[in-house]
Amino acid sequence: MRRNPFDMSDLDAEIEDNQPQHEINIDAHQSFDGHRSLLQDEENRKDNLKDRFIGAIDQGTTSTRFIIFDCTGNPVAKYQMEYRQIHEHSGWHEQDPLEMVDSVYTCIEEAMKTFLALGHDKSDIEAIGITSQRETTLCWDWESGEPLCYSIAWPDTRTKGLVRELKTHKGADGLKDICGLPLSTYPSSVSLLWLLRNNEHVKHAYEEGRLAFGTVDSWLIYNLNGGPEGRHHVTDVTNASRTMFMNLETLDYDQRLLDFFGLDRKKIRLPKIIPSSDPDGFGYIRSGPLDGVPITSCLGDQSAALVGHCMFSPGTAKNTYGTGCFLLYNVGDKPVISTHGLLGTVGFQLGKNRKPVYALEGSVAVAGSGVSFLMNNMGFFRDSRKVSDLAASVPDSGGCVFVTAFSGLFAPYWIDDAKGTIFGITQHTQRGHIARATMEAACYQTKAILDAMEQDSGHKLTELAVDGGMSNSDICMQTQADIIQIPVERPAMHETTALGAAIAAGFAIDIWREFDELEDMNRANRTSFTPVIDAEQSGKMYKQWSKAVDMSRGWVNTSEMEEE
Structure with missing residues (x-):
């Protein structure tokens, strides 16, 4: 049966030359027994781990x-549901905070039904980990716990004009050296400032000292802990590093950053920043079928995927092909400030007694959302899982290049005046060519990010671990390997982001204590894609893409951007 391309789913003993033979036999027998005992201990540990469970909320x-x-690392029960996306104006992307919380409770309830039906008990779940979309901005009333507005999701571009204004302010050029991020529509700091200027409810709550700010993780943890009754307001270092409020070195709020955005700490509740793994800091669930179970980890989704791939060593990297495309490169225990258009961020910190691990990140705005565009806007197919089949209907993109700049281009270009543009269309162009060019766009931008990472780090990556919806397309991953000219490794179990949250939760309660205990996690039955075209041909393809990127610039003039 053909696989659905988008299925979401030696004995060493030192012997002296003069040692008598009978002693050799005894020692060898004892060594064998010791070796067998170690193997038995390992098998017993694996059996024990199969009977211990961790839940992961992936929002x-x-x-x-x-x-x-x-x-x-095996998933035993799961439930997933979509929730509403709100696009009231061009460039706006909002979500209902209450629907977010409701969706979490629904997923827990439904997954628990499966778990209990398998003969398990609630008490078998030892901890909960949380991973969530980053940068998405939420504001709520600290006294009532009610949201003051819809969330502004990370792909939202309403703040383009504000970003241009902020870039002219004194100190703007030095922000990246403190927090690792450039001014753009991406960080939640800019969205918060927009709300303070444009939303009366947020503005009044701020002036009256009732404004609570957080990213999705903080909002979920606040609500899971009982909302205004629990008043549990925390975030972890990975999510905090995406706000432009946190100093990458100190892992705490930096007054210079708060002053730049004009924030008065007396008027706003900012979440306390703690490590990604903590046995107590994230509280516990206060209602529902997991009432009383502790929350022991919290990570931004891309950091969770880094942990889920067990990329614990400097020089390792992963790429997640989700709504957008996010490539993280482990740079070790000291932050690297990019000079080639990348973001400096916290990869993870698995315990307060461990050093944080930092990463360089490159973000592609459009990956899976490009497939959704073909499906929802262009009517290419009714099921996004069919895109790989459609792309396979043609041998290549037929000369088409699709620069998917629906909201400008992110790293390493940072072009905010580009719009989505298709080049190379002829009367012979078919839907399959466009489908293929849509997938190739994410692959080319990944290549651009990898080149920038090599320049920043001084090291060339030898392989790329992948996850996310588009990674399940063999055509897409083979194209990726051809374009970057290194192997692409895809795990058989694709819920890598949620697995990362579970691993981090396990570290908090000492299920694992060292990284090498996880060396076999999610390694079985991996698929490897190696380049099948030579470097010269790959270089020609990338040169054509770079030409298309240059031609996509300047489609949006300043006045149009201000109107948006």
Whole structure:
């Protein structure tokens, strides 16, 4: 049966030359027994881990899921649901904060039904981990716990004009050296400032000292802990590093950053920043079928995927092909400030006694959302899983290049005046060519990011670990390997982001204590894609893409951007 391309789913003993033979036999026998005992201990540990469970809340841009893993990394129960996306104006992308919370509770309830039906008990789940979309901005009333407005999701571009204004302010050029991020529509700081200027409810709450600010993780943890009754307001270092409020070195709020955005700490409740793994800091669930279960980890979704791939060593990298495309490169325990258009960020911190691990990140705005565009806007197919089949109907893109700049281009270009543009269309162009060019766009931008990472780090990546919806397309991943000219490794179990949250939760309660205990996690039955075209041909293809990027500039003039 053909696989659905988008299925979401030696004995060493030192012997002296003069040692008598009978002693050799005894020692060898003892060594063998010791070796067998170690193997038995390892098997017993694996069996034990199969009977221990961690739940993971994965709150993404368009859907929420709850997955229960055993501690060998196998998912045993899962439920996923989409929730509403709100686009009231051009460039706006909002979400209902209450629907977010409701979707989490629904997913927990439904997954628990499966878990209990398998003969397990609620008490078998030892901890909960949370991973969520980053940068999405939420504001609520600290006294009532009610949201003051819809969230502004990370792909929202309403703040383009504000970003241009902020870039002219004194100190703008030095922000990146403190927080690792450039001024753009991406960080939640700019969205918060927009709300303070344009939303009366947010403005009044701020002036009266009732304004609570947070990203999705903080909002969920606040509500899971009982909302205004629990008043549990925290975030982790990975999510905090995406706000432009946190100093990458100190891992705390930096007054210079708060002053730049004009924030008075006396008027706004900012979440306390703690490590990504903590046995107590994230509280516990206060209602529903998991009432009383502790929350012991919290990570931004891309950091969780880095952990889920077990990219614990400097020089390793992963790429997640979700709504957008996010490539993280582990740079070790000291931050690297990019000079080639990348973001400096916290990769993870698995415990307060561990050093943080930093990463360089490159973000592509459009990956899976490009497939959704073909499906919803152009009517190419009714099921997004068919895109790979459509792309396979032609041998190549037929000379088409699709610069998917629906909201400008992110790293390493940072072009905010580009719009989505298709070049190379002829009377012979078919839907399959456009489908293929849509997937290739994410692959080319990944290549651009990898080149920038090599320049920033001084090291060339030898392989790329992948996950996310588009990674399940063999055509897409083979194209990626051809374009970057290194192997692409895809795990068989694709819920890598949720697995990362579960792993982090396990570290908090000492299920694992060292990274090498996870060396076999999610390694079985991996698929490897190696380049099948030579470097010269790959270079020609990339040169054509770069030409198309240059030609896509300047489609939006300043007045149009201000109107948006």
